[in-house]
Amino acid sequence: MSRPKRFAALLAAAVFLAAASPLLASKALLYFEVQGVGGYSSAAKKAIFYSSSAMDAMQKPSLGFDYVQRFSGPSGDFAVLAVQARLAWNREGGRAVEPQLYNAYLKFKTKPFDFWLGHAVPRFGMAAALDSHAALLQPLAMSGFGFDRDWGVGLERDTAGGGWGVSLTTGSGMSAKFSGGYFLAGRIQTGVLNEDNVAAGFSLGLGRIIDAMGVHVMSSKLIEFKMAAFDLTWLRNNVEHRVELVGGRRDGKAAFAALYRIGCGLLDENRLKLEVQPAFILAGGTAKMELSAGAAYLLHPDWTIRTAAVYASDTKDVRILFQIYFYKGLNL
DSSP states (O other): OOHHHHHHHHHHHHHHHHHTOGGGEEEEEEEEEEEEEEEEETTTTEEESSSSOSSSSSSOSEEEEEEEEEEEETTEEEEEEEEEEEEEEOTTSSSSEEEEEEEEEEEEEOSSOEEEEEEEOOSOSGGGTOOOTTOSSOOGGGGTSSOSSEEEEEEEEEETTEEEEEEEEOSOTTOOOOOSOEEEEEEEEESOHHHHSEEEEEEEEEEEEEEEETTEEEEEEEEEEEEEEEEEEEEETTEEEEEEEEEEEETTEEEEEEEEEEEEEESGGGOEEEEEEEEEEEETTEEEEEEEEEEEEEEETTEEEEEEEEEETTTTEEEEEEEEEEEEEEOO
16 A cells, blocks of 8 residues: 555544544534635736636635534543535636645644644644635745645644644645655744734745645656745734745755735724735745735624735736635534
């Protein structure tokens, strides 16, 4: 049996054993997700139905669910099963309906650390500390500097002063086409954002990875990835600052990216959020600037509307984007 098949069998067995213990299940949460995405691209000179690229996973019109099951024993919770998936409509892709598996992992909680296996977040960069699955503005992982999700295993631990995590994944991202690659990553964080209003992370990543965009494999050739990253989040009153720096080598060439995002919360409970995000990216011997500005308004606890304008210097493209996002918990 090949390594990918052994891994898939191990994950399936672990999920089955956990799910087959109803007496140990403490609570299950199921959420229903719907999003509509559309806009206009000045370079394509037409309407578009994606936020970044037709090849990328986020964001597109889609239907999906998010399922979380906690398992507990006499001493409390000992495991969490999470599965989040979508069916996205891709007007310009090879197939109109595009399955997207976002989360699919089983996490075991122990005193020394938490252990997970499946499709989860590699411990590298801002993506390891920021859930952006519904947002129009994305961290640098979506620009080829790491992975938002990947198949593998990981250890992590939260501490009073921050936390740490390591992961070993296949380097295939959201694609399930394994090619014998790997991505070894580790991140150390100082500060607890909810308590200190500031948190900083330092990451290292090493591997031979697939050149993938979303669920699409751009090339079956494995490419070298050796990078370090720094990320910082600082909250002050209703203003949020985020910084991410990533540098090293990708596919044998020097690569560097820098991102700064500033957001301001307005209205009661910050229901309206305005953000500006300039980013500089050097990869493959070419450099580009990308400037994004966005707004998000919470219409209702279940409904959010977002809009953004994005300018890319390499293509001179201006994208005007709109999104309506519905996310509601269902009673089980």
